[in-house]
Amino acid sequence: MPELPEVETLRRQLAVSLTAKKIVAAELLTPKILQGVGDRGVADLVGATVAGLRRRAKYLIVDLSNGLSLVVHLGLAGQVVVEPPPAAGGDARITGGHPVPAFDRPLPHKQTHLILTLDDGSIVYLTDIRKFAKLWVVPTPEVFSVVPDERLGVEILGPEFTREEFERRLRRRSRARLKPLLLDQSAVAGLGNIYVDESLWGAGIHPLRTPASLDDGERTALFDEIRAVIDLALENGVAKIVNARAVEGAHLPRIHGREGRPCPRCGAPIEKFRVGGRGTYVCPVCQLKR
DNA sequence: AACTACTCCTGGAGGC
DNA sequence: TGCCTCCAGGAGTAGT
Numbered sequence: 001m002p003e004l005p006e007v008e009t010l011r012r013q014l015a016v017s018l019t020a021k022k023i024v025a026a027e028l029l030t031p032k033i034l035q036g037v038g039d040r041g042v043a044d045l046v047g048a049t050v051a052g053l054r055r056r057a058k059y060l061i062v063d064l065s066n067g068l069s070l071v072v073h074l075g076l077a078g079q080v081v082v083e084p085p086p087a088a089g090g091d092a093r094i095t096g097g098h099p100v101p102a103f104d105r106p107l108p109h110k111q112t113h114l115i116l117t118l119d120d121g122s123i124v125y126l127t128d129i130r131k132f133a134k135l136w137v138v139p140t141p142e143v144f145s146v147v148p149d150e151r152l153g154v155e156i157l158g159p160e161f162t163r164e165e166f167e168r169r170l171r172r173r174s175r176a177r178l179k180p181l182l183l184d185q186s187a188v189a190g191l192g193n194i195y196v197d198e199s200l201w202g203a204g205i206h207p208l209r210t211p212a213s214l215d216d217g218e219r220t221a222l223f224d225e226i227r228a229v230i231d232l233a234l235e236n237g238v239a240k241i242v243n244a245r246a247v248e249g250a251h252l253p254r255i256h257g258r259e260g261r262p263c264p265r266c267g268a269p270i271e272k273f274r275v276g277g278r279g280t281y282v283c284p285v286c287q288l289k290r
Numbered sequence: 291a292a293c294t295a296c297t298c299c300t301g302g303a304g305g306c
Numbered sequence: 307t308g309c310c311t312c313c314a315g316g317a318g319t320a321g322t
Binding site for chain 1: 291292293294295298299300301302303
Binding site: 241 | 313314315316317
């Protein structure tokens, strides 16, 4: 599930709750999620203090005081829960990522793959029902080997995401269909299936259109909508989807996961079809194929 | 360059 | 109730 807004929202919360805390225990319950870079493991995290949290595309980077970094990719169904220390009383769990299993399930459970215990008694749990999540433990200067710029395109929230840079990247793949192009992390980094559908709907552009078919106004609209939908999710809450359906009443998503329901702009029934194997939602009236 | 298929996994939903 | 099939928000690789 987790796309840029979900990972960034999680990063912001973890920055508050983990920074300056020391890791006193680390347990990896599912070894296969740890990716091999050198011989480092989660045991190397013990004794280190969390120096800060960064994000690149959908990767979460936990920088530690001992020169190592823990890099996490939540994949399709990764979830993080931080259980506050018992003494904290009313403090709620911090939760992020895929909402299944329910965040309030007792932890750990059989889908829990990593447990980090901090020196204030709080516990960080990484859960993933599908085991597609990935972890790396690498020296901080080598984080780039996990998240290389040649595989990860322009960062949407960064200063380099300008209209000019976006258009340059569209021009490079002018005959590709927009949906797979926007999903390709090496073009624009951070979008996933939900936010691509939302951006294209916002701009009134059909996912099977190509960059070459867009006029000036459409290119600008698409650029603006990508920023707008990401900002909306960061400010007002991320898209709420459970079992591939939009949660009724949530402000996002507006179109993804809403097959047959009325388009919020024109009222036409939203349609679903497949593009490159991915479930894709469009308003057949607002998003003309042209 | 662009597209498809297949892979890693497991759980939930819907059809019968 | 059970069994079957399909589907799922990511991303890498291989083949056409």
